Amino acid sequence: MDVRITNLYVDEYSSFVYAADDRGLVRKLKLNLELLETSPALKHGSCISAIGAGGDYVFTRDILGNLMQWDAATLQPRGMVATGQYTLEFAGETAAPNPSQAMAFDGERIWCCNPFGELQAWRIGSLAFERSLSPDGDVLLDSVCFDRAGKVYASDVIGGIWQAGPGDERLKVLHAAETPLGTSHSLVHDARWDRLWCSTDNHGGILIVGLDGAVSERFEFTRDDVEQIAFTGSGAEAFVACFDHYIYRVDNREATPRIVARFGPFKFQVNHVRVGPERTLYATLESGELYAIDADSGAIMAQAFGTDAVWGIDPASAEGFCAGLESGSLLSIGVQPGRHGDVALALHKSPDLGLGRVRRVLSVEGGVAGGALVGISTSGAVFKTDRDGRVEWTQAVGGILRDIVIGPDGSSVIVASEDGHISELELQRGRLLRRLACARPAWCLALDSSGRLVVGERSLGGLGAVRVLDAGDWSELGRLELEGNPKRLRPLGPGRVLVVGNGAFRARMLDTRAVQWGTEYREWVMNTVENGITFGSRVYIVTYGQQLLSFDAGSAELKSVQFSPDSFPKGLAVMPGGAPDEGYLLMGGREFLSVYRIGDQIDPALLKTVYLARDAQGML
Numbered sequence: 001m002d003v004r005i006t007n008l009y010v011d012e013y014s015s016f017v018y019a020a021d022d023r024g025l026v027r028k029l030k031l032n033l034e035l036l037e038t039s040p041a042l043k044h045g046s047c048i049s050a051i052g053a054g055g056d057y058v059f060t061r062d063i064l065g066n067l068m069q070w071d072a073a074t075l076q077p078r079g080m081v082a083t084g085q086y087t088l089e090f091a092g093e094t095a096a097p098n099p100s101q102a103m104a105f106d107g108e109r110i111w112c113c114n115p116f117g118e119l120q121a122w123r124i125g126s127l128a129f130e131r132s133l134s135p136d137g138d139v140l141l142d143s144v145c146f147d148r149a150g151k152v153y154a155s156d157v158i159g160g161i162w163q164a165g166p167g168d169e170r171l172k173v174l175h176a177a178e179t180p181l182g183t184s185h186s187l188v189h190d191a192r193w194d195r196l197w198c199s200t201d202n203h204g205g206i207l208i209v210g211l212d213g214a215v216s217e218r219f220e221f222t223r224d225d226v227e228q229i230a231f232t233g234s235g236a237e238a239f240v241a242c243f244d245h246y247i248y249r250v251d252n253r254e255a256t257p258r259i260v261a262r263f264g265p266f267k268f269q270v271n272h273v274r275v276g277p278e279r280t281l282y283a284t285l286e287s288g289e290l291y292a293i294d295a296d297s298g299a300i301m302a303q304a305f306g307t308d309a310v311w312g313i314d315p316a317s318a319e320g321f322c323a324g325l326e327s328g329s330l331l332s333i334g335v336q337p338g339r340h341g342d343v344a345l346a347l348h349k350s351p352d353l354g355l356g357r358v359r360r361v362l363s364v365e366g367g368v369a370g371g372a373l374v375g376i377s378t379s380g381a382v383f384k385t386d387r388d389g390r391v392e393w394t395q396a397v398g399g400i401l402r403d404i405v406i407g408p409d410g411s412s413v414i415v416a417s418e419d420g421h422i423s424e425l426e427l428q429r430g431r432l433l434r435r436l437a438c439a440r441p442a443w444c445l446a447l448d449s450s451g452r453l454v455v456g457e458r459s460l461g462g463l464g465a466v467r468v469l470d471a472g473d474w475s476e477l478g479r480l481e482l483e484g485n486p487k488r489l490r491p492l493g494p495g496r497v498l499v500v501g502n503g504a505f506r507a508r509m510l511d512t513r514a515v516q517w518g519t520e521y522r523e524w525v526m527n528t529v530e531n532g533i534t535f536g537s538r539v540y541i542v543t544y545g546q547q548l549l550s551f552d553a554g555s556a557e558l559k560s561v562q563f564s565p566d567s568f569p570k571g572l573a574v575m576p577g578g579a580p581d582e583g584y585l586l587m588g589g590r591e592f593l594s595v596y597r598i599g600d601q602i603d604p605a606l607l608k609t610v611y612l613a614r615d616a617q618g619m620l
Contacts, residue, residue, distance in 0.1 A: 002613060003027075003305040004288030004567070004591065007101065009051045009058070010276040014072070017282055018058050019290055019305070020048035022567060026060060028075055031276060033292050033302040039075040044068075047546075050103035054110055055124050063097040065115035069127055079127045083114035088132050090116040096526055097545065097563060101185060102144040102154060111152070113141045119154055119164075119171065133164050135171040143187040147211060148194065155184035155198055161209060174213040182459075182484075182503065185271075186228040192235030193255060199226040199240070202459045202485075202503075206240065208257075221248060221259050223418060223441050223460060227271045230281075239281055239295070243269040244418075245378075245400070247283060247293070263298030266291075267306075268326065268357065287326060287590065308612040310588025312360035313571035317371065321573050322387075323588060324358025324375055325349065325612070330389050333593070335575055335586065343584055343595045345610055350389030355381045360404055362413075364427060374413050374427065376401035382415055382425055395430035397423045403445040403489075405453075408471045414453065416442035422455060436474050440465070446489035446497050447471060452512045454497050456486030466499060468515050478515030488531050500541060502528035507541045521551045523558040533572040535583050536600045542569035542587065548596075548604055560603040566592040566611075574598070 004022045011018065016036075017029045024045020028037040046062040053059065057078065058070040067081040084095045095115030102113035109121040109130055117140045121131040135141065139156040146152055153174065154162045160177035161184075164170065175198075182201030190197055190208075195216065198207040205220035206229065225243040231252070232238070238250040238257070246264035250257045264270070269286040276282050280301065281293040289306035293299065309326040313333070316322040321333040330353070334346035361375030364384075372392065374384045380401060383394040399419025407414055407424060412433060414424045418441040424433045444456035453469040463481040466489075470477055484503015491497050495513040499505060507529045509518030521532075521539055528544040539551045542565060550559045571588035582599035584607075591612055596604040 002288070002307045002591065004307045005284050005290045005305050006048050006288070007051045007272055008274060008282055008284055008290060009053050010274045010282050011053050011072070012277050015277060016072075017276070017290075018051060018053065018072075019284075020051040020060050021305075022047040022288070024048060024060075024062055026051070026058060026070055026075055028072075029290075029304065031278075031280065031292065033290060033304045035304070037075045039070060040077065042068075042077060042080075044080055046097075047099070049099040050101045050112060052103045052105055052110065054105035054107075057124060059103065059105075059110045059112070061100065061103055061112045063099050065095060065098075067110070067112055067122060067127070069124075081122060081127050081129075083112065083120055084116060086120065086129050086132070087114060087116050087118060089118070089134055096524075098140055098526065099545070100140055100142050102141045104144045104146060104152075106146060106150065106152075111144055113144070113154075117141055117156075119144060119152070133168070133171045135160075135162050136173070139177075142183060142185050143199075145187050145189045145196075147189050148191065151211075153187060153189070153196060155187035157183045159184055159198075159200065161187065161196065161198060161213070174211075175207075175209050175215070182225075186226075188229045188231060190231065190235060190238075190252065192231075192252060197229050197238070199229055201225045202461065204460050206257075217256065219257055220461070222246070223420075225269075227269075228273050230273050230275045232275050237295075239273050239275060241270040241273040241283060243271070243286070245269060247273055247281065247298070249295070249298075261298065263293060307567075307591045309568075309570060309590040310593060310612070311357075311570045313573040313586055313588050314360070314362050315573065316363040316373075316387075320346075321586065322361050322363055322373055323571060324361045324377075326357045328352040328354065328356060328358060328377075330358065330361060330373060330375070330385065330387070332387055333586070335584070335595075337578065337584075341578075341597060341607070343607055345593065345595065345608070347593070347610065350385075350387075353377070353383065353385070353389055353391065355379050355383060355394065359402060362404060362406060364406065365410075374404070374406075376404045376415050380417070380419075382413065382423075382430065384427070384430065393430040395425055395432065397421075397425070397432065397435075402443050405445045405447045408447065408451065414445060414447070416445045416455065418442070434474075438467075444486055444489045446491045448491040448493075448495060448497055448512050450494040450513060452477065452495075454489050454491075454510065454512060456489055456499070456501070458485035459483065459503070464501065464503065464505065466510060468512050480510070480515065480517065487528065490532060490534075492534060498532045498534065498539070500529035500532045502544075505529070507532050507539070519554065519556050521549075521556050523551075523556075524549060524561045530568070530570055531572045533574055533585070535574045535585070535598055536581050538598070538600060540572065540585060540598065540604070542572065542589075544568060548587070550598075550604060562604065564604070564606050565589060566594065566609055 161175040162171035208217035249261035356379035399417035
């Protein structure tokens, strides 16, 4: 099975890189990324969200809130603390898994966030509990750092910044959350200018805040999430990892920072960056790759690990389903019900198309022999192929393409780009027919059967929007704005579209005729809703927190909640089962493809999972 690295730590003194993965394991590597040691698998192992080092130990915090102490030399486990049991304010409550990245070392203690959002300090070596700091309100901390005087600072998942001095019993608000900013995954102390840099999901840049809480700079440079910030030892430079597939090099010698270089584009979203010795950066992608990068040129010097993923699953006539793979190939999925409720999966992977990550493909009639597919890639290309990946045409429209729908009369396709436009192309030859500029990045599309085109636009320094257009002339019929980003749109019938996303969007029905919201599905939704689908009387949604939830479609009553997806779930499709009110849910995501039995009277039951290998060819 391939390896997805979730976080890393560079020990400059011992010249080792420590990398954590989504199975609860830690790996020790040389600076050239040669693997030296892998930790043993443990009963308490789970996806690791934070990693650090102090003294002779490596520390990890997983999504269940378990703090692990490992021997730095051998990676043998030395101790574990279930931090949620040491809560000061939530005794007796059950915490939900969460991926807090808050971890810092103050010389004698390791600090991390427990599952309830309390920041705790543990003595290195003995793992003795020493201190707990709670923020006011129901927020989860996601990053922590210290200033020169040893005061602790933390950022939360709604954009707030907190502080506490040595004698404080609680965290106090330093900078109140600004709703449009969204999650802050990285809060770092800028020692050169004695201030804080705070990453933002929806701001398109970095918020720079003084130690008095006043905003000194809104440093904007991207149209996507900003993930992690890392300073050089002198503080003269910073490197910023972004979801736009780039790492930015920032000159911090003057009080006003400026971008001096941009490294990439990398295969996928960059979520972590660390500064190592000898002008080397170490970075990870959301897909799990680990890179060693020249800090001056941006050249990749070494690479290790990584995974594949299914982002969307769509019907392919009588041949089952089709999907695009992050590795750049097409995946044909044959699904055949068997005996005793079994489902057989016949998978065939095409060669790499050479167009970058394939986000979604749709089945169309005609084209080259054997049927045709039309799809989009993150290189900005729209393409048409046969089922084996032989390309009929490609057309570059620009930007990272996120969604595609077949046009109203079946003779064209419409695509959405993060560059902020939607484009319509002729299906037969790929000729560009028209383009509409959007005020914000266009993230998702749906064409309902009542002749309306729905466009989802992500927030960027403000609110996200769902716009309803006339499918013929693209005139706007109405729009609805909310805090957050719509991520997927699924047409369900005349005038009905299921909208899912993060922030306030979550999962809700949209009436496209009246342009107004209908039923909202929100109970137990922990974070970004990645996709949603309906079958019978139920709505099924999956989240970035690896949840599968089912609701009654009409009343929004929560019917079941489980954390059964193997990794990050993305694509969803349904097919009928043996009984009228029973069916199968096909779920694809990072590293896996799963089948569940579903029905009006059935909580989703996982039947089987196939694991995706990046280097596999032919049948999987």
